[in-house]
Amino acid sequence: MEKLTSTKGKVNLLHQGYVYRLDRVLKSGKESWRCVIGTRKGRIYVCGDECTSASDHNHVPDPAKSAASLSIMRLRERAATSNDPPRRIIQETQLNLQPEAVALLPKYHSLQRTVQRKGKCEGLPISAPYGTRINRVNNCIYTEFNMGQEWSIWHV
Template identity: 35%
Template structure:
């Protein structure tokens, strides 16, 4: 008899059989391959080291309540090997030769010489808060009290007790802000004004210098305002100005 397209020579296909494309590629090792792939995908990227800056602008490593500065480096960035020494290594009273090693500025941190003193976890919070305070002072023209409050937000009670006194923090903020605004000689008129980038934006990062007719204009006009405040002015009949 004639064979139909659905007949086979070796065996007959039952009516309730159906075509499943996945069966054509079934492999007993599939599950293992998927598990290995998922395991690779779940590997988290290496974390950056927790670090602040020394008074000379060099990195200071903060790890598990201990603090280190760079002793020496070998290799090429970013795979350079860095040996860190305890910050007390130069102390005459309580010298410590603690050492750790990292590859670049990423974890893990491997200890090669143990410390002879206890860790101070609260100090880490203080150093990070001080770093944040300096950054805020550089980026913002807000008053020192507001900047200090933001920098110390979420400090633990222990860290807050060890934090530098507010009067000294205020001096630090003012010094940074004065250095930031200083643009050289005092301008004799508006055409000589050199406005630093830090004063072109508001505290929230909005454009603050809306209009500047330029230094070539003998009657130079500069308008400092945000769009929101300009809308408020436009919606009110009465404006009050000082004589500055």
């Protein structure tokens, strides 16, 4: 049983290849989780670290999709805490994935934008390409290339 964070910041539960979302907390203190696939009937109850199945799924688990979801969550966490370039974060996240799981990941450009947005939201310093230097002057970011020319990239 592993807890995942969805794109919208909600907590999901990964258990035996199925992904669940929190449905409600019962009076007894148990949590009722239901399958994230909308028309599916799978439901489990969680009390502490103990899971009990309430109803069976009417579909088979997809371990590749579960691995891809877990990989994306780890990519977001790493992007929020690391100052590494997006390419390195993406490659290291995909390193131990099976080809079936890699095929289910979003396109490289989407993953790259996710890493850049997550780092920007967390206020991490911007990583510059080799041979450049970043300067901040009057709430505007400038880069200085090898040729000594300065170009305005964007306003902060």
